[in-house]
Amino acid sequence: MKTIEIDEELYQFIAGQTKHIGEDASSILRRLLNFNQPLLTKADPILAKENHYPIFNDLLTSDTFTNEKSIISRFLLLLGALYNYNPALFSIAATSLHGSKRQYLAKDKQSLETSGKNTKPREIVGTPYWVISNTNTARKLHIIESIMSDMGISESMINQVIHAFLP
Incomplete structure (x- = not known):
């Protein structure tokens, strides 16, 4: 132990x-x-199947996501999908993710506001979480990629989500 x-x-x-x-x-x-x-390995055929992560495939092909031009709105939609995929893993990943001076995600708006100037917290609808929105696109990509990686999501799905994130 x-x-x-x-x-x-x-x-x-x-x-x-x-x-x-x-x-x-x-x-x-x-x-x-x-x-x-049993844990999945990269050699397992299930990882090669596109439908291994149907929640992400459904989101990425939805009219709501594909017609959305706002990076912040796409960011919030992806974070909501990650939470819905596995709330427990999302919670662990969100807790460990932060910058050198800023918290990126928290369960309340005030925690984010006190962690830095001009954080502009936004609620991730359908979750108990808030995320800072006053970051550049590269930082938003980093947040999504880090959470997905910490949640154990395959590299191919991470790449697919990152590619679809940018309008």
């Missing part, structure tokens, strides 16, 4: 996912991450 340090917000999230008295953190994380299933 290994010991890791996590911040208070992540600890509270994990503790809040307890299904029964005495359930340990490893069991909770295994359940949330579907870790009891």
Whole structure:
């Protein structure tokens, strides 16, 4: 058994996912991450299938996404899809992602406003999260790519999303 340090917000999230008295953190994380299933490797044929991530394929081909010219709106749509794909993994990725002086995502607007000047927090609709929106497109791409990578999403899907992100 290994010991890791996590911040208070992540600890509270994990503790809040307890299904029964005495359930340990490893069991909770295994359940949330579907870790009891065999891990996929790059050699697995399922990764080659386009429909392995139907939520992203559906979003990227939707009229809402393809007709949206605003980078901020596309950014928010992608972050919402990432959350809906796996809220537990999104929470872990969002908690660990930040700049040298700024927080990029938080569960409240005030946390982002106090982490830097002119952050212009925007709510990620359908999620408990807020994200800073006053960043350039390259930083938005970095945020999306980092979250997807931390969530274990395949490199090919990350590339597909990044390519579709720019109108």
